[in-house]
Amino acid sequence: MAKIKLNKINQNPLRRPLQPQKTAEGYCLVDPNDGFNLFIFIFGLLWLAIWCGVSFPMFAFVIIAFIQQPSLETILPVAFLSIFAVIGVVGLVWAGSSLYRVYRIKVGEVIxxxxxxxxGQSYRIKYRRKLRQGRTTKPTTITAQWVNYEWVEYRRGTDTVTATHEISVIDLPEQSIMAGANELTYMTQVTVPENAPLSIYxxxxxxxxxxxxxxxxxxxxxxxxxFVLQVLPS
Amino acid sequence: MIDIQLDDQQFCWGDTLSGQFIWQSDNPDKIPKSADVLMNWFTEGRGTGDRQTVEKQPLSPQKLLDFQTRPFPFSFTIPREVPMTYDGYLFRLMWELEVKIVFPGIFRPQDRATCVFQVLPYLQRD
Structure with missing residues (x-):
């Protein structure tokens, strides 16, 4: 049992997970996190603009100076500014790949x-994810896990920290997707054990x-x- | 001093939690300002503590005075879809019945007692 620490008590009701929508196919739950946060994106874009806007011209300038007059005096700024240039390049690649993912593929949903x-019950679950543009070019596989874990949140000084502890992890069977598909579909079955811990939110x-x-x-x-799913007693 | 006695210690959703408490005032001249019986759940552990009062029954101070040193009965119904008692690695969730009697005064002196019980998915009877 973890050491008990009494923190500030909050009088708050339960914070339930997202509820699925009832559709003709069944109960549809959409992944709430599409990996694209507008505020973080704008902040990142501004940060990258300033970072690259300053470091890239300076790096180009010292490179030109080194080429014109190779010496120890001119190589040291190159070495120093190369770190900033690399960070800028990595940031641009990361931003580009995030945007590309949002551009090519929609968020996943389960039915x-x-x-x-x-x-004590077993359930058939269908996962679906559509491509916005084009089709898959190569075969691929979809893997899944059915995870039960504890999650806690607390304050450490001015920071908000979370901690998790996995109670059980079940690896579900893989499924292959052929090339040329414009929608990724994954069918699986999950079982909730009879003595499983119930959802607490x-x-x-x-x-x-x-x-x-x-x-x-x-x-x-x-x-x-x-996808966070609610488990109730039988 | 408040002594709480529950008819049972384990309950499921929809069960009736009943019991009684006996209040013995240490000062007969102290007249309560307000009194409540509350059914709460709370968490302890590494995470920030959460607490919720699920149901609350206010008591009449005059009636409480009439019942002094005699058992005062109470009854609650465990609602559906409330969290179950849980004892895990990072935190535990517990249920308690609380009797709180508040007296007049600047600092709101009070008598308070709690009694822990369990809300389970199914009852384990011996």
Whole structure:
């Protein structure tokens, strides 16, 4: 048992996960995190603009100076500014790949025949992810995990820290996707054990049941969708 | 001093939690300003503590005075879809029944007692 530490008590109701929408196919739950946060993107863009706007011209200037007059005096600035240039390049590649992923593929969604889930029951789940543009160029595989874990949040000084502890991790069967597909579909079955811990969604202390579906599309994207599902007693 | 007695220690959703408490005032001249019986759940552990009062029954101070040193009954229904008692690695979630009697004064002196019980998915009877 973890050492008990009494922190500030918050009078808050339960913080429930997103509820699925009832559709003709069943209960549809969309991955709430599409990996694209507008505020973070704008902040990152501004940061990159300033960083690259300053470091790249300076790096180019010292490179020209080194080429014109190679010496120890001119190589040291090159070595120093190369670090900043590399960071700028890495940032641009990261921003570009994030945008490319959003451009090429939509967020994932799962479809369940019934919701919420109950102890001791098995459920067939369909995962679906559509491509916005084009089709897959190479065969790929989709993997998934059915994870039960504890999640807590607390303050450490001025920082908000989270900690997790996995209670159980079940690797689900892989599924192959052929080239030429414009939609990734993954069918699987998850079982909630009879004595499984039930979902708890307090604001700072949670027991979560999560379906994690990982896709790796060559030359396109590598991404994981997370779906938190509610488990109730049978 | 407040002594709480519950008819049972384990409950499921929809069960009736009943019991009684006996209040013995250490000062007969102290008249309560307000009194409540509360059903709470709370967490302890590494995470920031969460707490929620699920149900609350206010008590009449006059009636409480009439019942002094005699058992005062109470009854709650465990609602559906409330979190279950849980004892895990990073935190635990517990349920308690709380009796709180507040007296007049600047610092709101109070008598308070709690009694822990469990809310389980199914009952384990011996």
């Amino acid at each position: 369940l025949s019934t919701y919420p889930l109950y102890q 307090a604001p700072h202390n949670q027991v979560r049941w999560e379906l994690r579906v990982k896709i790796q599309l060559p030359y396109m994207t590598r991404d994981t969708s997370f």
